[in-house]
Amino acid sequence: MSARDNIFKRLRERADGPLTAPESDFAVVTGRGWGREERLARFERWITSVHGEVIHTSCDAWASALVEVLEAKGIRRLALGREHPVAAEARAALAEGGVVLIDADRDIEAWRHEQFHDADAGLTSTRGAIAETGSLWLWPTPDEPRLLSLVPPIHIAVLDADTVEDTFFDVIERNGWADDMPTNALLISGPSKTADIEQTLAYGVHGPRELVVLLRHREQCP
C-alpha cells in the first residue's frame, strides 16, 4: 500500500466513528454597510497605518500625479506592463520625459538581473481593495506579472475608488473568486516589513520599501 492509501485508510476508518460537521455563520465577516465616504476613509486609514502612501487623484489627472510621484521620489527607471489601460496611459504620459520605461511583459529569465538591480519602481493596476484591512487585490497577468509588485524597491499601484469593497469575504463572494482562481491572487497591505530584530519594525526587508497608491476618483472623470 502506498503512503496515500495508508493515510486515507486511517482517516476513513476512524476509531471513534464519523464526525458531524458544524454549520458556519459568516455574518461577522460581512454586512458592514459602510457608505462610500466611510469605506474610502477606512481603506486609507488602514493602509497608511502600515506605511502605505495614498495620493488622491482623478481618472483624468492620474498620469500627471504619477509623473509627480516619479519626480518626487527620484525614480529614473520604471517597470510596467503594456496592454492594461493603466500601463498604456502611463506610457503615453511618460513618452516625452526622461524616465526609462522597462517592459515587464517579458519572460523573467530574460531580464531577472535587470529587474532585481535596475528597476527603481514597478507600476501595476489593481482589481480592487478592501476597506476593513487597507488591502489591495491584484491578480497578476502576463502583462503585469507577479514579480512586478514585489522586486522593484517602490511599488506604485493604481486603484479606482469604485472598486473598494468592505471586507475580504465580500471581495471573494461578490467577485466569484471560487469559480475562477488565477495562477496567483494577492492581497497587498503596505510595503514589505519585518519585526524579527527585537520587535523593531523595519521596511523593505525583501519586497518594496515603499507602496504608493494612486487612488482615482470617478466623479472627477468625464
Next chain:
Amino acid sequence: MSSARESVQTYTPREFHRQAHDALGNPQIRANFRRAMDGLMGKRRDVFSDWDLETLRELGASIRLRALAKLPDLLERLEANCQANGIQVHWAENGDEACRIIREICQRHDAKAVIKGKSMVSEEMHLNAHLEEAGIVALESDLGEYLVQLNEQTPSHIIMPAIHLNTDEISDIMHDKTGIERTRDVDYMTAAARAQLRERFMAADVGISGVNFAVAETGTLCLVENEGNGRMTTAVPPVHVAVTGIEKVVEHLRDVPPLYALLTRSATGQHVTTYFNMISSPRKPGEHDGPKEVHLVLVDSGRSNIYQDNELLDTLRCIRCGACMNHCPVYTRVGGHTYGTTYPGPIGSILMPHMMGLEETKDLPTASSLCGACGEVCPVKIPIPDLLVRLRRESVGEGRGNVPGAGVKRTRKEAAAWKGFQWLATHPTAWRSGAALAGKLRALAPSKLGPWTEYRTAPKPAKKSLHELVKRHQAEKAKREERP
C-alpha cells in the same frame, strides 16, 4: 553576562527540567521573552477591541471542525483540484518520507541551492539537515529564520523564530557570520540581509515554502507573510515545493477570510499582514514569471493517529498563530528552546507527544499551571488545558492508551497511593479515623517531599481536621442557643 546567543546547544524534551532551570537562571533570555510577550499580548488585545471576538472565534472553530469532519473527502478534493490546476501532489506518512520526496524533486532538477520560506513542518522533519547530507544547501529567507540559521540554532517561537535574541546579539551574529559592521541600527541590518538574500533568491534552483491554508474547493495554497520572502520563494525559483500537514485543508475559499482575520490578529496583533499570497497553479503558457513546476507535499507524521480520538482531534484545529505561547506564563519564563521540540509552548505540549511519543515528551504536558490563558486566547477554541490534562492522564496510564508511550510515567507506588486515597475518600469512617490519626502524628510528617519541597515548605496535617472543627463549632453554637 549570560546571553541568549551563547545557548547554542542541543535541546531535547527529555531534559526539560534541566533546560528550564538553566533558562530561569538566564536574565537575558527572561528579559527578551518578557518584553516580547508583553508587547504581543497588548497588541492582540488592542486589535480585537472593535470586534465581536467570541462570534469570530466561534466561526473560526466551526470552519476548522467542519474541515476535520470531512477531512478525507476534502483531501481527495484538494488533490484532484490541485492536479487539475497542474500542481503535483505527494503524500508522506512521516517526516523521513517527506524529506525523501523533496530531495528527489531537488535531485531531478539537479538542484544545488534551495531557498526556503518559513515552514514549521519542514522544521518538524529536519529538512535542512536532510538536504545538506545530499549536498544541497537550504537557506532560510525569513529574516528571523535566517538569523537563527546563521547562529546554528532552531526557532524559539513558531511566528517569531529569533525572538530569544536581542538587537546586540543579532548585530554580533551578522557581524561574525556575514562581515557587516557592528551596529544597533535595525534598518542597516535589515538592508544588509536584503542584499545578501536577494542574490540567493536569484541563484536558487528550488523554493520551498509552507502553507497556511490549503483550499479544497479551488486547489489553492495560501501563504501569510509580511516580508515578501514567501512571495520570492514561491515565484522566483523555477520550481516551488510547498510542504504542509494534512490537517491544513479547508473546504471553501470563503472559509479563508475568517481564519486569516483570526490568524494575524492572534499572532502578532496585526489587523492584516503585508502579503496574502494565493497560489493555484504553476506558470501557465503565456505567463512570464512564477515557477514552471509546483509540488504539494502532504505530511501525516502522527496526525491521522490524533484524528482517531474525539477529544485529541481538537489538537488538529490549530492554525499555528502562537497566541497560546505568547500568553503562557511558563513559556514566557523559560523561552521556546527549553521545550526541546519544534513546536514549543502549550500547542507544542499537546502536539509533540503524538509526534515523538510520551517517553520523550512526558514532562511537556506538566509544563503548565493550567491557568487556562492558552484556551481563552486560542482563535479556534482548542481546549488546550483539557488536552494537557488528558495527556497527563495518558502518561500515567489512566487514559485510553492511544497516545504513543502512554503509561510511561506510571509507577506502582504512585498508582497504589492514589488507589489508597480513592478508597479512603469513599469510606467516611476510615477517612475520619485516618484524619484524626494524622493529626495526632503530625510531628512525624516528613519535611522533604521530593520536588514538591524544593521551592515550598511541606504541608503538615492540622491538629484538628476541618470536619472536627466544624463539628465542634456547631456543637458550641447549639449549646449557646440552648441557654436562655
